[in-house]
Amino acid sequence: MNRSMQALESVWKWAVQTARLCCGVPDYDAYVKHLREHHPERKVPSYKEFFRERQVARYKGTGGRCC
Amino acid sequence: MQAVIPKPSPASKILWVAIAIVGAFCLGVVALRRGEPINAIWLVAASISIFVIGYRFYGKFIEHSVLKLDPTRAPPSVLRNDGLDYVPTDKWVVFGHHFAAIAGAGPLVGPVLAAQMGYLPGTIWILFGVVFAGAVQDFMILGLSLRRDGRSLGHMLREELGPVAGVVAMFGVLVLMMIVLAVLALVVVKALTHSPWGTFTVAATIPIALLMGVYLRWFRPGKILEVSIVGLVLLLASIAFGKTVADSTVLAPLFDFDAKALAWLLIAYGFCASVLPVWLLLAPRDYLSTFLKIGTIALLALAIFLAAPTLQMPAVTKFIDGSGPVFQGNLFPFLFITIACGAVSGWHSIIASGTTPKLLANEGQARLVGYGGMLMEAFVAIMALIAAASLHPGVYFAMNSPAAIVGSTVQDAATAISQWGFVVTPDELLQTAKNIGESSILGRAGGAPTLAVGMAQLLHNIIPGGGMMAFWYHYAILFEALFILTTVDAGTRVGRFMIQEIAGLIHKPLQATESWTGNLLATAICVALWGYFLYQGAVDPLGGINTLWPLFGIANQMLAAIALMLCTVVVVKLKRERYVLVPGIPAIWLIVCTLTAGWEKLSGPISFTAAAQKYAQAMQDGKLLAPAKTPAAMQQIVTNNYVDMALTGLFMLLIVAMVGFSLRALIRAWRTNHPTAHEEPYVALSSVAS
Numbered sequence: 001m002n003r004s005m006q007a008l009e010s011v012w013k014w015a016v017q018t019a020r021l022c023c024g025v026p027d028y029d030a031y032v033k034h035l036r037e038h039h040p041e042r043k044v045p046s047y048k049e050f051f052r053e054r055q056v057a058r059y060k061g062t063g064g065r066c067c
Numbered sequence: 068m069q070a071v072i073p074k075p076s077p078a079s080k081i082l083w084v085a086i087a088i089v090g091a092f093c094l095g096v097v098a099l100r101r102g103e104p105i106n107a108i109w110l111v112a113a114s115i116s117i118f119v120i121g122y123r124f125y126g127k128f129i130e131h132s133v134l135k136l137d138p139t140r141a142p143p144s145v146l147r148n149d150g151l152d153y154v155p156t157d158k159w160v161v162f163g164h165h166f167a168a169i170a171g172a173g174p175l176v177g178p179v180l181a182a183q184m185g186y187l188p189g190t191i192w193i194l195f196g197v198v199f200a201g202a203v204q205d206f207m208i209l210g211l212s213l214r215r216d217g218r219s220l221g222h223m224l225r226e227e228l229g230p231v232a233g234v235v236a237m238f239g240v241l242v243l244m245m246i247v248l249a250v251l252a253l254v255v256v257k258a259l260t261h262s263p264w265g266t267f268t269v270a271a272t273i274p275i276a277l278l279m280g281v282y283l284r285w286f287r288p289g290k291i292l293e294v295s296i297v298g299l300v301l302l303l304a305s306i307a308f309g310k311t312v313a314d315s316t317v318l319a320p321l322f323d324f325d326a327k328a329l330a331w332l333l334i335a336y337g338f339c340a341s342v343l344p345v346w347l348l349l350a351p352r353d354y355l356s357t358f359l360k361i362g363t364i365a366l367l368a369l370a371i372f373l374a375a376p377t378l379q380m381p382a383v384t385k386f387i388d389g390s391g392p393v394f395q396g397n398l399f400p401f402l403f404i405t406i407a408c409g410a411v412s413g414w415h416s417i418i419a420s421g422t423t424p425k426l427l428a429n430e431g432q433a434r435l436v437g438y439g440g441m442l443m444e445a446f447v448a449i450m451a452l453i454a455a456a457s458l459h460p461g462v463y464f465a466m467n468s469p470a471a472i473v474g475s476t477v478q479d480a481a482t483a484i485s486q487w488g489f490v491v492t493p494d495e496l497l498q499t500a501k502n503i504g505e506s507s508i509l510g511r512a513g514g515a516p517t518l519a520v521g522m523a524q525l526l527h528n529i530i531p532g533g534g535m536m537a538f539w540y541h542y543a544i545l546f547e548a549l550f551i552l553t554t555v556d557a558g559t560r561v562g563r564f565m566i567q568e569i570a571g572l573i574h575k576p577l578q579a580t581e582s583w584t585g586n587l588l589a590t591a592i593c594v595a596l597w598g599y600f601l602y603q604g605a606v607d608p609l610g611g612i613n614t615l616w617p618l619f620g621i622a623n624q625m626l627a628a629i630a631l632m633l634c635t636v637v638v639v640k641l642k643r644e645r646y647v648l649v650p651g652i653p654a655i656w657l658i659v660c661t662l663t664a665g666w667e668k669l670s671g672p673i674s675f676t677a678a679a680q681k682y683a684q685a686m687q688d689g690k691l692l693a694p695a696k697t698p699a700a701m702q703q704i705v706t707n708n709y710v711d712m713a714l715t716g717l718f719m720l721l722i723v724a725m726v727g728f729s730l731r732a733l734i735r736a737w738r739t740n741h742p743t744a745h746e747e748p749y750v751a752l753s754s755v756a757s
Binding site: 014016017018019020021022023025026027030031032033034035038047048050051052054055056057058059060 | 148149150151152154156157159160163164167168284288289291292345346349350353354357358361426557560561564580
């Protein structure tokens with residue numbers, strides 16, 4: 001029971017991460033972890049700030065989707 | 068440093084032999100059974116077997132021998148990890164992301180158009196095209212970019228072929244993008260012409276997206292899933308309400324437009340959408356269309372498996388001789404131009420050298436994402452082909468033939484199509500239109516409506532119910548229109564940035580993307596560029612798709628040829644000449660196809676030149692040819708054909724120039740006795756992994 005719950009949870013996590021990435025929003029937890037480890041001097045943005053910044057960044061680059 | 072390939076066990080040998088036998092048998096049934104219709108499941112089984120074998124053997128061969136990918140080597144995501152763009156990510160997450168980025172309207176439209184030649188030519192090109200060309204391109208470009216810090220196609224072309232080659236290719240990409248946007252927008256126009264139900268539901272996506280944008284910005288920031296569910300429910304409600312609109316004598320005229328009016332509306336919409344802040348309109352629509360796209364592709368797969376339709380279209384029709392109504396031209400080269408995405412698509416090379424290489428956590432996962440992702444897309448193309456081929460051929464040709472060929476009434480169309488050997492009565496055509504809640508199905512070229520009818524019939528077989536077919540039809544139209552419009556918005560924005568960059572070379576302040584002058588000016592230029600071709604399609608005598616789709620196909624395959632030429636050059640530069648044919652043969656094939664198709668569009672009976680001359684001659688004789696009603700409209704058609712000619716000529720010159728650059732680099736690399744490719748130095752994964 002416990003194991004199947006864990007499996008479900010990891011599938012859900014995978015789905016959420018994939019869905020967000022498809023919309024150009026990378027994993028927030030990974031970003032926070034990266035900041036803490038490599039740039040402790042920088043301020044950690046809230047999820048809201050992070051989301052807004054990524055939303056704008058997505059439509060700046062070239063390509064990104066197909067015909 | 069090469070990974071050791073373990074010897075296959077006897078059990079795995081037996082398994083692969085079994086898959087090969089099943090695949091060969093199914094393909095035999097698909098290819099050889101004549102006279103009696105076959106079930107779509109044979110086609111599905113044959114495709115899956117070929118994909119699995121291609122992935123396991125050819126994909127692995129490219130991985131180990133041609134690219135020599137090395138799981139011990141640190142990829143860009145690890146070396147440059149910034150937590151945002153470069154992030155080592157789970158391989159299935161990358162796979163999902165990559166597939167969502169490459170799958171679009173292309174694999175759904177091309178195969179539907181190509182079904183006029185029967186299901187067999189399209190099937191064979193998709194299956195073998197993807198294994199030997201499309202997936203090879205995606206995978207190899209991904210592999211090259213992985214070894215170059217995740218650099219873009221343009222950057223790699225500049226490095227490996229020289230700066231001029233890079234500029235020439237990027238110019239080609241800009242022109243290609245304008246054609247893509249115009250053709251895709253035209254698909255929407257064709258689907259919505261005089262369809263109040265469809266137009267209402269597509270129009271409803273704008274306020275729904277605005278609502279989602281505001282919700283996501285102010286009420287629940289970043290809750291994409293939540294807001295997408297709200298959006299989806301509203302969308303389904305708008306489809307249901309669309310019937311009321313279509314039946315109402317007051318509301319229906321408000322959403323009833325002809326092709327010209329729709330073209331202008333889309334141009335105006337495209338301009339607004341790319342000038343407004345992204346969070347308001349573009350981003351929420353993007354979320355909705357991404358999820359709807361994946362969901363609908365899954366639904367289509369489920370429908371095909373459950374309904375297991377019989378293919379009503381013959382395996383091969385007489386139209387392989389080039390006399391087809393949907394697009395003109397012989398099987399060679401036009402089949403290979405018409406089905407681009409699904410078999411091989413140049414656009415993918417931009418994505419395979421975009422975000423994907425910055426996310427892969429290990430070189431060993433590149434085959435799954437690059438080669439495997441493209442196989443998935445080919446499967447989508449096969450499903451679209453099945454949906455089209457499972458329709459009554461008479462209905463298929465009535466929907467996809469221009470009025471200039473079959474006439475504009477059901478009686479004329481039924482007579483003309485029955486004469487081709489696809490017996491259909493006017494009543495059958497009327498009944499189909501009634502079933503899907505439309506007044507007419509004639510002249511709805513462009514793939515989307517055909518696929519929608521096919522999908523509606525498949526889903527109706529599984530979930531019967533009065534009026535449900537009309538719901539499913541409009542659902543399918545909405546889903547295609549939604550993601551095409553998202554592509555148009557985002558493409559206009561990207562085009563705007565590209566134009567601003569070029570304009571900045573002439574007058575520096577125009578480059579500032581924050582400046583309103585530069586912004587509005589560049590957006591206007593970008594919209595005008597694709598808008599011109601869209602409007603041209605809307606007034607085209609042959610319905611637009613017939614004329615513009617080959618142009619799109621030539622441009623897309625041209626980009627694929629450029630990407631494959633880059634791979635060929637790099638293979639030689641790495642001094643792995645014995646594998647030069649792996650990317651070399653598909654590159655040569657695409658060069659031959661695009662140049663032949665281009666030539667036939669420049670001179671001969673199906674060329675733009677001939678069309679221009681026909682109308683110019685008629686003008687001299689003082690006659691009017693349909694659909695032109697005034698001499699000015701006649702002149703417009705002549706000019707449009709000359710523009711198309713010039714563009715075709717430009718694409719041909721571009722490809723010849725790129726062949727020249729590639730040959731120069733190839734010869735130089737061949738004569739050098741050491742590797743000269745610009746790869747980043749080896750860094751062991753174990754030395755940097757935390």
